[in-house]
Amino acid sequence: APRVAMRRKVPVASRPPTSYASRPFASEAAKEEEVEEDIDGELQVTGVDEYGDPGLLEAVAKGWDEAAYYAFERYGSYPENTKGWQGFFKLLDSSHARALETMDPEQIISMLVSLVDAKVTSASFWPALTNGTVDDVVALRAARGGIVQALKSVRRDDRRNWLAELLVIADHYARIRSWEPTIFELLNREVRRPGFEAIPVLPPTTLNMLLDIWSKAGAGSQRLSRKATFIFNDAEDRIIEDFEGFDVPECLKLLNSLARFRAVKVPILQRLGREVLHPALERGELHGESAAMICRNYGLLGYRHDTTFKIVAEKIIEENNNYQNARLLGIDLPERKYTAADIALVCRAMLELKMWKNSTSWFSWGDRYTELVTILFRRVDSEVQARQHDPEVAARTGADLTSMSPEALAASAVVFGRARRGTPMMYKAMFNQFMDHLQTSKNIEDPPQEFLEQFLYGIALMGPTKEKKDIEAFWLQQWMCNNLHTLDLGDGILINKHLTSMRCHDDEYLQILVPYYVEEDRLATMTKDDVQNITHIYNRAGIREGDIPDSPDMPDKVLGKHFFWALGRQFQKRHIEDKFARPRLARLG
Numbered sequence: 001a002p003r004v005a006m007r008r009k010v011p012v013a014s015r016p017p018t019s020y021a022s023r024p025f026a027s028e029a030a031k032e033e034e035v036e037e038d039i040d041g042e043l044q045v046t047g048v049d050e051y052g053d054p055g056l057l058e059a060v061a062k063g064w065d066e067a068a069y070y071a072f073e074r075y076g077s078y079p080e081n082t083k084g085w086q087g088f089f090k091l092l093d094s095s096h097a098r099a100l101e102t103m104d105p106e107q108i109i110s111m112l113v114s115l116v117d118a119k120v121t122s123a124s125f126w127p128a129l130t131n132g133t134v135d136d137v138v139a140l141r142a143a144r145g146g147i148v149q150a151l152k153s154v155r156r157d158d159r160r161n162w163l164a165e166l167l168v169i170a171d172h173y174a175r176i177r178s179w180e181p182t183i184f185e186l187l188n189r190e191v192r193r194p195g196f197e198a199i200p201v202l203p204p205t206t207l208n209m210l211l212d213i214w215s216k217a218g219a220g221s222q223r224l225s226r227k228a229t230f231i232f233n234d235a236e237d238r239i240i241e242d243f244e245g246f247d248v249p250e251c252l253k254l255l256n257s258l259a260r261f262r263a264v265k266v267p268i269l270q271r272l273g274r275e276v277l278h279p280a281l282e283r284g285e286l287h288g289e290s291a292a293m294i295c296r297n298y299g300l301l302g303y304r305h306d307t308t309f310k311i312v313a314e315k316i317i318e319e320n321n322n323y324q325n326a327r328l329l330g331i332d333l334p335e336r337k338y339t340a341a342d343i344a345l346v347c348r349a350m351l352e353l354k355m356w357k358n359s360t361s362w363f364s365w366g367d368r369y370t371e372l373v374t375i376l377f378r379r380v381d382s383e384v385q386a387r388q389h390d391p392e393v394a395a396r397t398g399a400d401l402t403s404m405s406p407e408a409l410a411a412s413a414v415v416f417g418r419a420r421r422g423t424p425m426m427y428k429a430m431f432n433q434f435m436d437h438l439q440t441s442k443n444i445e446d447p448p449q450e451f452l453e454q455f456l457y458g459i460a461l462m463g464p465t466k467e468k469k470d471i472e473a474f475w476l477q478q479w480m481c482n483n484l485h486t487l488d489l490g491d492g493i494l495i496n497k498h499l500t501s502m503r504c505h506d507d508e509y510l511q512i513l514v515p516y517y518v519e520e521d522r523l524a525t526m527t528k529d530d531v532q533n534i535t536h537i538y539n540r541a542g543i544r545e546g547d548i549p550d551s552p553d554m555p556d557k558v559l560g561k562h563f564f565w566a567l568g569r570q571f572q573k574r575h576i577e578d579k580f581a582r583p584r585l586a587r588l589g
Contacts, residue, residue, distance in 0.1 A: 055070060056070060056071065056074070056087055056088060056091070060091055060096050060099070063099070063103070063107055064099060064103060064107070064111050065103070065107045065108075065110035065111040067091065067111075068088075068110075068111040068112075068118075069110070071085060071088040071114070071118070072114045072115075075118075076118070077118055077119050077442070078118050078120040078121065078122070079119055079121065079442070085118075089122065089124075089125055092125070097132065097146075100129070100146050100147055100149070100150060101132075101149045101153070102150065103147060103150045104154075105151065105165040105169070106165075108147050108150065108151070108169060109165065109168050109169060109172070112172040113172065115172075115176070116172050116175050116176050119176070119442065119444055121176065121177075126178040126180060127180065128146070129146060129147060130146050130147055130148055130178075130180045130182060130183060131146045131180070131182055132146030132148070132149060148182045148183065151166075151169075151186060152186075163190050163191070166186060166187045166190055167206070167209055167210060167213065169183065170183055170184060170187045170213050170217075171212075171213050174213045174217055174220075175444070175445055176444065177216070177220055177444065177445070179217055179220050179221035179223070179224055181224065184214075184217055184224055187213070188227050188231070191210065191231070192230075192234075197234075199231075199235055199238050200237075200242075202238075204245040204246050204247075205250065207239075208250055208253040208254055208257065211231070211232065211254065212256070212257050214227070214228040214231045214232070214261070215232075215256075215257040215260040215263075216260065218261045219260055219261055219262075229263075232261065232263045232265065236267065236268055239254075240268065240271065243271060243275065246272075246276065247276070248277070248280050248286065251276045251277055252293065252294070254268070254272065255269075255272060255293075255297045256293070256297060258301060259297035259298075259300040260300075262301065264302065266303070269301070269303055269305075278305075278307060278308060278311075281294070281308060282311060287315065287337045287338070288337040288339070288342055289339075289341075289342055291346075292312070292342035292343075292345040292346050294308060294312075295308065295346045295349040295350075296345040296346070296349050298349060298353070299348060299349025299351075299352040300349075300352075302352070302353070304353045304355070306355075306363065309346070309349075309350060309355055310363050313346070313369075313372060314368075315337075316338050316343055316346065316375065317368065317371055319334075319337060320336075320375050322334055339400060339403065340379045340380055340400035340401070340404065340408075340412070341403065341404045341405060341408035341412075343372060343375060343376045343379070344376055344404070344408045344409075344411040344415060345407070345408060345411050346372065347369070347372050347376060347411070347415045348414060348415055350365075350369055350372075351415060351418060355369060357369075377416065377421055379400045380400055380401055380412065380426065380430075381423070381426055383400050383401045383402075384423075384425055384426050384429045385425070387401075387429070401429060401430070401433055404433065406434060406441070406446075406448035406451045406455070407446070407451050409433060409434050409451070409455055410434075410452075410454040410458065411454075412458070413427075413454070413455050413457070413459050413462065414455075414457065414458035414461075416461075416462050417457070417458035417459065417461025418461060420462070420463050421462065421463055422462030422463045423463070423464070424464075424468075424470060426462075427459050427462045427468065427471070428470065428471060430459065431459060435475060438452070438476075438479055439479075447486065449483065449486055449487055452487075452495060453491040453495050456494075456495055456498035456499065456502075457498055459471075459498070459502070460498045460502050466501065466502070467502060468502040468503070469502075469504055471504040472504075473499055473504040473505065474506065476499075477499070477505070477506060477509040480492070480495065480509075481509070481512065484516060489522065489525060489526065489530065490527070493530050493534055493537070494533060496510065496513070496537050497533050500536075500537050500541050501540065505541060507543055507547070510537065510543055511548055511549065514548050514551075514559060514560075514563050515551045515553060517534060517563070517567075518554075518559075518562060518566050523566055523570055524570070526570050526574075527574060528571055528574045528575060528578070531567050531570055531571040532571070534567060535567060544560070545558075545561050545563065545564055546560055
């Protein structure tokens with residue numbers, strides 16, 4: 001099945017044993033983090049036992065679901081109180097871990113609800129909880145068993161709701177972005193069990209839930225991508241043969257799953273559009289966010305449907321004209337169904353599908369795209385200007401910029417950047433808004449850093465000049481030091497490339513990252529593009545090998561010389577691999 005290339009998402013449930021926050025550049029952030037941990041630690045009742053809280057032992061005696069609920073109520077969110085949760089984690093290293101094997105599916109689901117609501121994203125916790133045994137490197141060493149053993153021990157006569165329970169369990173793992181293969185393999189075996197193929201008989205709601213889970217797992221884990229492909233292939237046959245029950249909401253969910261996994265199932269897309277979505281757009285039943293998400297998903301899939309984009313573009317332009325006429329005449333302003341975020345997603349999709357040029361007699365793509373970009377620019381700029389002169393009026397009249405999601409902000413930046421539009425006041429306001437998302441967002445399913453690289457790419461292209469030294473990026477560089485593990489390696493390199501191209505970086509920050517780049521395991525995963533981008537970063541910043549201080553972790557090496565030598569060796573290695581790689585063969589017929 002054809003799929004559009006996509007970047008692998010970094011699991012949120014991962015954290016390395018050390019953080020670059022301890023480096024000199026991020027000393028302020030390290031001090032703040034230390035103070036927060038001390039404050040959080042006061043939540044524990046210390047000096048009682050090795051777990052720090054007698055109530056936790058009482059709760060786990062009743063069951064692990066009770067212990068998880070107690071920990072969530074007692075310690076709150078895990079990212080805000082990591083120290084308080086350590087007592088709960090220590091339970092996995094005790095005799096209490098044996099009780100995991102005796103839990104029934106309902107108790108497991110109840111426990112997972114509490115853990116996901118608490119946003120427990122510890123890398124070592126989920127393997128231990130799931131499989132019972134973990135790598136020796138990890139501090140937690142649970143007893144044999146785990147919830148997988150409990151699920152495998154479910155009796156055959158108890159399997160009436162077995163698939164539904166497995167779906168709920170896998171859904172919680174997907175929400176926390178913990179791609180434990182054993183959990184998803186259990187779901188895969190049940191769905192594709194010999195003698196009973198579940199997909200052909202699943203109702204649309206359940207099928208959409210299954211595809212939503214596997215779209216997240218396939219996009220997040222390369223190991224699970226192949227199984228997800230099989231699931232989508234089976235679902236394609238089922239949907240084409242039996243389309244009954246797929247109403248507008250179910251079709252929108254299905255389209256989201258296809259776009260997330262980049263599964264370009266043209267027969268499904270044609271049937272979804274022809275029978276449900278496109279008629280609803282023409283009747284005006286779909287508008288605003290729903291219409292924008294259809295265009296956004298088509299853009300991710302590389303699926304160009306001219307009629308859909310023509311309808312949406314004309315609706316946006318007509319709505320804007322009616323709104324401006326009402327302002328001019330001094331009458332009541334009509335409600336605007338399309339926000340600036342919706343327009344940004346539509347424009348971004350049109351840009352990806354090359355609908356920004358080549359006008360025809362049927363529709364003037366170039367003119368209409370330019371008009372949409374102008375509408376978006378004016379709506380964002382008017383709020384920026386109002387916030388600058390009278391913040392209270394801006395808060396009352398509209399919040400197009402402040403209500404934008406990180407994805408919409410990234411789409412706006414790319415659209416403005418490709419059109420070479422923008423003012424210093426605008427790109428600084430957009431930059432500050434995105435930093436607010438990084439600082440305050442608690443979304444672990446689609447974290448803001450997923451869109452950071454594209455956002456900075458757009459900001460770097462925005463006018464009036466390439467260099468943007470007036471952007472205050474010190475906090476962002478501190479955040480990068482603390483959160484490199486949450487970013488794809490290629491994305492992290494490109495982020496630094498955009499910062500240096502805008503001349504808003506600090507040399508000390510780039511020097512700190514050198515030991516991170518030369519770690520053997522990380523260096524071995526770099527592509528030729530990654531090596532070239534790193535070289536451009538340090539050349540543009542004017543950092544030479546003599547400017548890079550030696551690292552105490554590598555006392556036997558001159559770090560500056562070793563850094564550039566290692567990059568050259570990795571580039572040569574990748575070049576030889578590409579030159580003598582076997583050609584990709586496509587099956588014909």
